[in-house]
Amino acid sequence: EVRLVESGGGLVQPGRSLRLSCVASGFNFDDYVMHWVRQAPGKGLEWVSGISWHSGSVGYADSVKGRFTISRDNAKNSLYLQMNSLRAEDTAFYYCAKDFLHDSDGYSFIDSWGQGTLVTVSS
């Protein structure tokens, strides 16, 4: 069974940083593209960032480009999101998500989701 467990969320002041982590189990983590998707309370889904299985290809939403950095450690079955210069509009549940595609640099649809970690940016 695929399991994705996020951690690292919390309350942070505007302009500060936070690092999210996701530990994966139940599948060959190093074969799959992984994503972060966020959802502001009561709002819809927004793709944030994606990373290829070998970390050679990364992508970001325009809203976070230059402030967020995605990374992964395949030896630890872990995905990360370093979030700098946080803004109030970054307040959301952040989901770790597994892409359907394996052994690919491309993106497709998400076939497994974590339960999410809440990031609140407020003074």
Next chain:
Amino acid sequence: IVMTPSPATLSVSPGETATLSCRATESISINLAWYQQKPGQAPRLLIYAASTRASGIPARFSGSGSGTEFTLTISSLQSEDFAVYYCQQYHNWPPLTFGGGTKVEIK
């Protein structure tokens, strides 16, 4: 690519059929997925490649369409089907883009 769902809210009685639509601003072939999200839960994959049901998804969920127009049909609505439904394109990326969601509520 912008994905536009319709309607925003759909009121349906249990046992009836719900028809949800999603429109893309340009052709995405059949590179479209549908997700269901219930309150307090993560989204769940229902349909991919516009019409292929994901593992474990009941046959009352069906998808159709190609190009720019897509439909999710839920036949004989059960109580557990009342939720928010999102479409997502994966034809041109990044970014992956989601529609704003259609809420299916009890009439």
